[in-house]
Amino acid sequence: MSHDNISDDKLPDAHAASEGHGLPAVADDPFADPGLPAHEPRRTDIDERAAQRAERQVSLLFVTSMLATVGFIASYVAIKPDKLVFIFPLGHVSALNFALGMTLAVALFCIGAGAVHWARTLMSDVEMPAERHPIEADDEVRADVIQQFKTGAAESGFGRRKMIRNTMIGSMAMVPLAGVVLLRDLGPLPEKKLDHTGWIEATPTAPIRLVNMNTDEPMKAEDLAIGSLTFAKPGPSASRPNGLQDSDEDFQQAIAKDALMLVRIQPQDLKDEKSSALGFEGVLAYSKICTHVGCPISLYEQQTHHALCPCHQSTFDLSDGARVIFGPAGHPLPQLKITTDTEGYLVATQDFTVPVGPSFWERSA
Structure with a gap:
């Protein structure tokens, strides 16, 4: 049945219908704030x-x-x-x-x-309750x-x-x-492990030979050409009769401190007397580990005698005690005192005088 023809005046009154059926009357403002219920103490x-x-x-x-x-x-x-x-x-x-x-x-x-x-x-x-207000x-x-x-x-x-x-x-x-x-x-506390390297066993009476990193053979001074750069590691010692080998379980940990960078410079080009005294006939042995964050240094410019760390461009002058001339490194590269044994092979007679690699809290120098 259609209601389209029912006129407005015949529609039932909404208020009356509500009252007739017992429903609540429609409020004047259906969105009025009802307020909060009475507070009940705990x-x-x-x-x-x-x-x-x-x-x-x-x-x-x-x-x-x-x-x-x-x-x-x-x-x-x-x-x-x-x-x-x-x-x-x-x-x-x-x-x-x-x-x-x-x-x-x-x-x-x-x-x-x-x-x-x-x-x-x-x-x-x-x-x-609080009324809404502007942000400020x-x-x-x-x-x-x-x-x-x-x-x-x-x-x-x-x-x-x-x-x-x-x-x-x-x-x-x-x-x-x-x-x-x-x-x-x-990890365990480092104690004095960061202060010393595998070269600590080297003494004047029991020196440790410098072994070529690539050939695994000991080296003589004449094996190094002027301006050349060679990498070395410790040879046989009391604790390592066969020297530091790639097959050693702790090789990576040891080489991270023991790796050497050998350079040969004309004696007249050396600027630091103390550094020259630690070498042998212009052959100098420096730690290969950068003193910034420990990256291995591998770039060398023979004309200027500058070694460059590829990680953050710290630059060291190897003819002047490996002092820092550019970049974020805070210390010169530690130098290893070397000489030759009775057979003419390059050997170390003591450990580095300062810890290698980056600085740390317990570092004394």
Whole structure:
């Protein structure tokens, strides 16, 4: 049945229909602000014993967080990395990882749970509606915000409830210790390992021969032409009867400190007397490791006697004690004292006088 022909005056009155069917009448403003419901105080607002009990609960959570942090550190120190435990339903898992995960989770959870419980039971829960306003606040609004902050701080009890305040500060101060302890996994402390190289076994009575990096043969001074650059490594020694070999398990670690750069310069072109005294007939032995970030130096300009690091362009004058003349390197290249043995082969009689490679905190020079 169509209603297209029904006139407007015959339509039922909306208000009357609503009233006739028991429905609420349509309000004049359907989008009116209904306002906030009446505030109902919490038990902790009216019962001081309940408030004190909530305070102890919050403090207990913060104290539990501190104990969990201590447990994290103790687990890291006491539990061996290869120890396994059976955890249902996970099966056999690393005891160390499980202990670290659980203790850190408890430490962080208790801080969060304590903060939430504090806010829900002891901080003010009075709702304060505010009209929308422009992004830029006027002086009156800013003053009101500052006052609200002060009021909120006072109502939170942060200054008055010292037990909560102290335990919260303690738990939050201790949690970062878990991260500090993990720095141990960066590796063992270097102790004096960075101060010395494989050349430390060289002495005047037991020198170590310089071996060509490419041919694996010892070298004589006449093997090096004027202006040439050759790379060398340690030969046989007490701890390495066959010298430093590519097949050695620690080859990469050792060569990162022991690698040498041999250059032969006309004696009259040498500018530094101390550097000249450490060489032999114009043959000088410098560390190949750049003193900036440890890149291997391999570029040499024979006319200027400059060695260039390809990583960041640090430039060293090998005729002047390998001093830095350009780039970010902070120290000259360490020089190795060399001479010849009874057979005329180039040998080292002592270790570098300063640590090779980049600077580090414990470096003495």
